[in-house]
Amino acid sequence: MKTKYMNPYLAGVLLGLVLLMAFFFSGRGLGASGAVKSTIVSIVSTVAPEHAANSPFYSKYIGEGKSPMKSWLVFEILGVLVGGFLSGALAGRLKLKIEHFPGISANRRLVFALIGGLFFGFGSQLGRGCASGAALTGMSVLSLGGFITMATMFGTAFVLAYFFRKNWI
Amino acid sequence: MMGPLVPQEIIGADWNLFIAFVVGIGFGFILEQAGFSSSRKLAGVFYGYDTVVLKVFFGGAVTAMLGLLFFSLFGWIDLELVYINPTYLWPAIVGGIIMGVGFIAGGFCPGVSISAIAIGKIDGIVFLAGIFIGIFGFAEAYPLLEDFYMSGDMGSPKLNEMLGLSGGFFGFLVIIAALIMFWLGDLAEKKFPRKEY
Numbered sequence: 001m002k003t004k005y006m007n008p009y010l011a012g013v014l015l016g017l018v019l020l021m022a023f024f025f026s027g028r029g030l031g032a033s034g035a036v037k038s039t040i041v042s043i044v045s046t047v048a049p050e051h052a053a054n055s056p057f058y059s060k061y062i063g064e065g066k067s068p069m070k071s072w073l074v075f076e077i078l079g080v081l082v083g084g085f086l087s088g089a090l091a092g093r094l095k096l097k098i099e100h101f102p103g104i105s106a107n108r109r110l111v112f113a114l115i116g117g118l119f120f121g122f123g124s125q126l127g128r129g130c131a132s133g134a135a136l137t138g139m140s141v142l143s144l145g146g147f148i149t150m151a152t153m154f155g156t157a158f159v160l161a162y163f164f165r166k167n168w169i
Numbered sequence: 170m171m172g173p174l175v176p177q178e179i180i181g182a183d184w185n186l187f188i189a190f191v192v193g194i195g196f197g198f199i200l201e202q203a204g205f206s207s208s209r210k211l212a213g214v215f216y217g218y219d220t221v222v223l224k225v226f227f228g229g230a231v232t233a234m235l236g237l238l239f240f241s242l243f244g245w246i247d248l249e250l251v252y253i254n255p256t257y258l259w260p261a262i263v264g265g266i267i268m269g270v271g272f273i274a275g276g277f278c279p280g281v282s283i284s285a286i287a288i289g290k291i292d293g294i295v296f297l298a299g300i301f302i303g304i305f306g307f308a309e310a311y312p313l314l315e316d317f318y319m320s321g322d323m324g325s326p327k328l329n330e331m332l333g334l335s336g337g338f339f340g341f342l343v344i345i346a347a348l349i350m351f352w353l354g355d356l357a358e359k360k361f362p363r364k365e366y
Binding site: 070124168 | 172174210221228252281283
């Protein structure tokens with residue numbers, strides 16, 4: 001079947017080269033959830049500075065000389081927004097829409113997107129990274145934790161796919 | 170010149186955030202080009218009708234892994250200075266399971282939801298809102314979760330070393346595994362044909 005998207009094997013190699021570039025220049029890999037964490041830490045430490053200073057979570061990232069928004073992942077994610085936009089513009093895919101399987105309503109899609117994000121956000125903190133930070137980057141440096149996160153994440157989604165099938169097929 | 174460049178101060182630390190931005194542009198561009206901005210393409214791997222996730226994800230991991238092994242062999246990068254994700258066994262397992270639920274429910278992972286937002290997907294924005302709530306919830310509950318979060322600390326082990334294999338030989342096995350998965354992915358796509366969307 002003809003597709004409007006890039007060949008997945010070519011995309012995979014290019015993704016690997018971008019990741020390799022991050023390793024070669026910065027000595028670290030890709031990520032995503034960490035940028036959201038930094039944003040939350042900044043918001044909480046601005047809105048409720050006392051609460052942040054007393055919390056064993058926020059206090060790890062704030063204090064003298066530490067600025068949570070000047071983080072590698074925050075700038076990387078800003079780049080992801082730009083890169084995604086450029087690709088969408090070149091391919092003619094820029095369009096405000098709620099994408100969903102025709103068998104379900106847009107509202108149902110949004111409810112499940114919110115729930116999915118919630119689980120992913122919470123899980124990414126326990127797993128010390130999400131699909132990009134823990135699984136993809138972790139696997140490429142052969143980290144045990146990277147393989148564990150990849151296997152449990154994909155494994156769980158496969159096991160549960162049957163129960164969520166009406167949302168997708 | 171031997172990498173990584175910033176940790177050795179061959180390139181000033183001031184450049185690090187700029188490099189992050191450029192790397193991010195490449196990351197976001199490729200995710201969108203591959204079709205990762207569509208939750209229906211991503212979820213396809215779990216039903217067999219579209220295995221692009223499997224191919225791009227493992228293609229990327231294998232390419233970067235091989236690149237690091239060859240760079241190290243050629244003396245182009247000092248792997249001692251590359252960050253290795255630490256392993257905390259129990260939270261890694263439970264976190265992975267919770268993320269798996271999020272993956273099949275939401276059809277995105279955090280990185281790809283950003284590339285979806287970049288082209289105007291409202292479901293991507295809602296997914297990101299969910300991530301904010303999830304991480305905020307974790308942060309607020311952290312005092313209760315800290316013991317579990319720190320449990321099963323194994324340091325930063327590499328899987329090949331635990332198995333007593335060299336990086337190169339282990340990498341070879343990972344490539345074989347990836348090729349088998351690509352083949353299974355193609356079989357699945359033939360068995361469960363899809364419409365393009």
